[in-house]
Amino acid sequence: MDKSNLLIIVTIISLFISFFLAFFLITVKTKHKTSNSLFAFFLIITAIDVSEPLLSLITNVPSDLGMFRNSLAFLQIPTFYLYVLSVCYSDFKFKPKYLIHLLPFLAANITLIPRFYSVDTASKIEFIMNRQNMIELQFNHILFHIQTFIYFTAVFILLRKAKKLYLENYSGTNINSYHWLFQFTSVLAVVYLTALLKNIFKFSDYPYISEWIKIGILISQLFIVCWYLFKALNNPGLFRNIDSKLKLVSDIVSEEKKNEPENVHENAHNEELLKLKHFMTEEKPFLNPSITIQDISNHIGIPTRELSVLINHQLGQHFYDFVNTYRIEYAMDILKDVTKTKVTILEILYEVGFNSKSSFNTAFKKHTGNTPTEYRKLLQDNKL
Template identity: 30%
Template sequence: MNLALMYFSTGSCFLLSFLLFFHPLKQNSKANRWLAFFVFLMGSSFLGISFREATGHLILFLNAIQFLMAPSLLLATLYFVNPTKTLTPKDGLHFLPFLFYVFIECFLFSSDGSLIRQKLFSIGYADFLVRDLLPVQLLLYIGLSYLALVRHQKNLRLITASVKEINLDWLRYFLLILALVLIFWLNDALIGMSFMLKVMPIVYAISAFFLAYFSIRQRTIFAFDKKKLQDISELFGTPQNDDSKRSTRLEKNEIAILSEQLDRLMTNEKIFLDNELSLPILAEKLKISIHDASYLINEVTGNNFYNYINSKRVEEAKRLLLSDKSEELNMLGIAFASGFNSKTTFNTAFKKWTGLSPTQYQKQNNQR
């Protein structure tokens, strides 16, 4: 094993954990502190690998805290996707494996060596040790974190029409890198392929670099005040597709009045051209709650906020593409003039609603 690379990976993780904990831009503070804790534990795990055969209180400590890696990753993810997340007694259940391990190690285990290296059972020619529970636990929690991110992407479409910068794709890449690390970890624990063992320190070092790259580039996800964050959290917790569980928030006469106001905002003021438009902003203009605004859009249009606003922007783009302004503006200019904040989002939305790219649509209609 290349100890120099393992020490490099350890130091990189410790440095990254420091930067995340004291994030210079103060973004997503609670989530980043949990993520910092996870990355610190990951560095401790690399350090433990380097001193695998050593003994002493430090090694026992490093072995024990590895059982905190998986829950800290999940809690970081939950804080990223929930604007008002707070710790609950239910969250404490995730720390039971750590407490159970410490209790056995300190009070019940009396053999020479460490509990972490004790055999549980055999798989073919390989022995499954207590330490091999760690990658299995982490794999399970990576899956739970990924599912939380999938729900997050759906929830974002309830409050914004521009999800590219805040959809936490960087965290999905983070999880994929961790899954790659787990493959090498499991090989080290159970299979022992010599080639993978040789390149394992290199993979760990590269992984540490990309984990730092993706985590430092993050942006603030929910840039709203506390009241709006509470309303958004309530909205996310309400079933959107099950009519039997969705309460009627507005009376028919209220919906009629508000739908007229909504139509005026879109038709006369064209507020959808503001690429910073969000559901909280729209709710303020309608003088109703965020939850009521979401309910109104769903009742009137049958769509969520994301689809509703972007469909309006596509209609505006279609008009501009066939107007004299198309000679003055390139495709990026058309995108911005229609309310989109990136060409990628523009192209994706345009093709979704028309079945054509903007260029194809323009050529097809100019030939008529």
């Protein structure tokens, strides 16, 4: 099988899977409709971008439609950025300011109007034949490189902030969702960096290397899309969004230092801390696997903002770790209870507020230095 046939076969398979997943995301009943639509659009424009081998079977003549298809690449990463924004924040809505993400796409097309879009076919052919010397194409490639770097940097910053906000305000196991999205973004970034390398070879003295890289990218995209499809089918509620109005504790503390003396906060925090610890010990709210800092705030009458500072800043713990500490202590009490030696580790983790064995094991080992099974064995051997 020669290179061109392989490229066509891989393209057909990639298009089929991408459009199938896009159809699934658009039609599936879910409360995350906006996020699904954004990712479906991302898949569709990416599929259109890689469809060139099939279109070349129809015609090799440069056309406005073909060039416009190439320029759709400028919409891919902005769409992915908006997708990540929508899955991170529950109150995400389309706003007029998001139209700014169209600027690279518009700039790329506007630069092509004088010497490509507005000329005859013969001039278009000459333009493509001399593409290595065409400043418009060079400008667009440089612009795409800059756009890729800026947007992926923005996505990683966004994920880092969202994860921190989650840790400061929530206690569920959905933190794994951010780990997965970080992994997915990292893999996608590698693919785009490889695509940039392909473009560099395309305008060099070794254009044939660009073709082989293109095949590699298409194959990798197949695996990435299948990976996402597998995750989406097995984890329909993959993301638990956070409120974009939430502030990082570091920002809240900075604001408070400007407004009130430190000793005023110190006295208030001591009283609130006693109230919080009493509530956690007596009422055991941590047994609720989805307890949030807002829930505790409502019960003990301390504003969420102040409670967040108290836990995340004064105690030096994320709310996520703060709650898990009580869960682990409670689990340790159960493991020490000689009347509950028949209770399984799985039963214990659900009883104390976890809903994931991996999260329970990780938190337990972080707190005690042993896994729950190891801890129970040490108790049975009277080594603890």
